[in-house]
Amino acid sequence: xxxxxxxxxxxxxxxxxxxxxxxxxxxxxxxxxxxxxxxxxxxxxxxxxxxxxxxxxxxxxxxxxxxxxxxxxxxxxxxxxxxxxxxxxxxxxxxxxxxxxxxxxxxxxxxxxxxxxxxxxxxxxxxxxxxxxxxxxxxxxxxxxxxxxxxxxxxxxxxxxxx
Numbered sequence: 544x545x546x547x548x549x550x551x552x553x554x555x556x557x558x559x560x561x562x563x564x565x566x567x568x569x570x571x572x573x574x575x576x577x578x579x580x581x582x583x584x585x586x587x588x589x590x591x592x593x594x595x596x597x598x599x600x601x602x603x604x605x606x607x608x609x610x611x612x613x614x615x616x617x618x619x620x621x622x623x624x625x626x627x628x629x630x631x632x633x634x635x636x637x638x639x640x641x642x643x644x645x646x647x648x649x650x651x652x653x654x655x656x657x658x659x660x661x662x663x664x665x666x667x668x669x670x671x672x673x674x675x676x677x678x679x680x681x682x683x684x685x686x687x688x689x690x691x692x693x694x695x696x697x698x699x700x701x702x703x704x705x706x
Contacts, residue, residue, distance in 0.1 A: 554679025555645065555655025560687070563695055567687045570675060574649065574682030580614025583684055587675065591615040594675045594684065595668055597651045599640035599660075602629040607643040609653050611664040611676075611692075616704040623703040627663065650681040653696055664698035 551557075551569045560567050572586035584591035594614035601607050602624070612618050624632045634640075637648040645657030653662055653676060668674060669689045676692065678685040692698075 552678065552680040552683055554652065554683075556652035556677070556679035556685065557655075559655040559695070560685065565687065565691045565695065567685045567691075569678065570684040570686060572682050572684070576649075583675070584614060587684065589675060593671055593673065597644075597653045597677055599635045599644055599648075599651060600632050601635050601639070602627075603631045607635065607639075607658065607660045608632070609644075609656070609660050609662045610701075610703070611653060611662065611668060611696075611698060613665060613668060613704060616665065616706060619703045619705050623663065623701060626701045626703065627661075627699070646677075646679055647681065650677055650679060650683070652677040652679040652685075653692075654685075655679065662696050662698040663701045663703075664693070664696070665704050666700040666702050667704065669693060669700070 570587050575582045580591050580594040584594045591614040595611050598610040610618050620632045640648050643658050644651050673686050674689050675684040675686050
């Protein structure tokens with residue numbers, strides 16, 4: 544595992560984990576622009592399926608929401624809209640996602656967001672032993688038990704993954 548030369552950030556996500564007393568691990572890595580979860584999984588030496596991406600999306604009324612999805616899967620926005628009772632769901636533009644979350648795209652964590660948003664988690668994420676979420680900065684993930692993530696975030700479970 545390659546270590547980043549920078550000091551691990553004390554982001555809103557890290558502060559939230561510490562305040563909740565949750566057991567987590569910090570995983571800095573060398574961020575690559577548009578590298579996504581494939582790069583972070585490779586750098587950490589973990590399966591991409593265990594790296595959970597935080598996607599800021601919006602419904603047809605432009606209400607923001609977060610979807611937590613396996614790194615090696617895509618979100619079926621049609622199935623998501625149907626399961627959450629909306630007409631449509633789409634990804635937010637990066638600058639809009641930044642405004643909602645308080646993080647820069649590529650460093651978006653579901654923990655400690657600026658705005659409170661409903662969170663939807665792919666149900667199979669809960670079956671993993673450990674997941675790696677963004678820790679609130681580009682090139683920084685936190686390892687956490689899915690049960691702890693569920694307790695902290697209270698997500699609604701959905702089945703919207705596309706392989």
